Amino acid sequence: METTFPPLKNDLLLRAARGEQTERAPVWVMRQAGRYLPEFRETRKDHEFFDICRTPELATEVTLQPIRRYKGLLDAAIIFSDILVIPQAMGMEVQMKPGPFFPDPLVNPSDVSKLSPTVDVDKELGYVFKAITRTRTMLEGEVPLIGFCGAPWTLMGYMIEGGSSKTMEKAKTWIFKYPEESKALLLRIADICVDYLVGQVKAGAQLLQIFDSNAGDLSPYDFITFSLPTLQHISTKLREKLASQSLPSVPLTLFAKGASPTLAARAGYDTIGLDWTVDPRDVASLPVEVALQGNLDPSVLFGGRDAIDREVCRMSEAFLAARGGVCRGWIANLGHGITPGVDPDDLRFFFECVHKYSSPGSKAGN
Ligand SMILES: Cc1c2[nH]c(c1CCC(=O)O)Cc1[nH]c(c(CCC(=O)O)c1C)Cc1[nH]c(c(CCC(=O)O)c1C)Cc1[nH]c(c(C)c1CCC(=O)O)C2
Secondary structure (H helix, E strand, C coil): CCCCCCCCCCCHHHHHHCCCECCCCCECCCCCCCCCCHHHHHHHHHCCHHHHHHCHHHHHHHHHHHHHHCCCCCCCEECCCCCCHHHHHCCCCCEECCCEECCCCCCCHHHHHHCCCCCCHHHHHHHHHHHHHHHHHHCCCCCCEEEEEECHHHHHHHHHHCECCCCCHHHHHHHHHCHHHHHHHHHHHHHHHHHHHHHHHHHCCCEEEEEECCHHHCCHHHHHHHHHHHHHHHHHHHHHHHHHCCCCCCCEEEEECCCCHHHHHHHCCCEEECCCCCCHHHHCCCCCCCEEEEEECHHHHHCHHHHHHHHHHHHHHHHHHHCCCCCECEEEEECCCCCCCCCHHHHHHHHHHHHHHCCCCCHHHC
């Protein structure tokens, strides 16, 4: 059953993601539906985090909150959910208290047998698909809708660490002590990612982003050995399945935080997300068809208007210079998620600065 959606009025994001030249950079921010917004905190007061994810009406509502507030300034919506819905679908319990907490993490490879042997994504994650279809309809074509999932290495890390970790000691113990079992688990997660992302496109997602937020914990060699093959597996299989099911070949973004962008670019994605430690001019050697996303340090949003203006101008100069003085294949974003303490009006100012500086005719382009 195909749903027909209202025609898209703003395709800036999709054009930039395909490496095209645009009149200015499209802009959105990671975690744009979140705790820095008073309207999100209001919804959150009455509902648990994962209840919002599992209730399409609520997930749609919070996805649309930043779109309403920043109408005309924000160029994409991202479906409200979490990367940890995949471990849940595999049979693990995950609580948010306030950070992620797994009461029963994977301790050693024999624990993998506790996971569901197969995952029927329609059954386990159908609530995300419903939320996507509902959101895409309610967006009325205002901006495109982004779907997402966590990358296998980042998800395996949470499943073994049992939550966020500074050192990733336990997950790294696995890759060094049990490399084959680790690779098998990573591939198993990758296959679920593929089915989950196909389902998101079927439901109406117009671009997909894979978050390998913990990629930077791996040495280049270990990123190549453990993470990269799974990221390649996802991009290849996903494109094959989308084609064989006559689904749209949506652009794919890889945000491998802390990984070398040239290594990340080997994974075969349309867009590479950059964190704020990267100068875009240093990745100018990537083919121009590969779009770039990023990469303002999220903390600049705490620096006041002068700092935001100055830093967005500097970021724009760097991205325009990296692309030979034109705005080509650049999606403006932060270099990681927006933090809860940001004043929503300062974020508005950030969007206005991107609109002002990201075109070649601006101060940053000259
Ligand atoms: C690592 C990761 C997670 N989740 C996600 C990542 C990858 C991106 C990144 O690196 O930040 C992805 C994510 N999580 C959330 C979204 C929603 C869409 C969006 O607006 O970007 C997305 C894309 C909502 C969320 N996910 C979470 C919140 C805040 C929880 C709350 O409302 O209480 C939101 C809005 C919770 C969450 N979820 C996760 C953590 C570590 C935390 C706690 C950290 C924190 O408190 O910010 C796992």
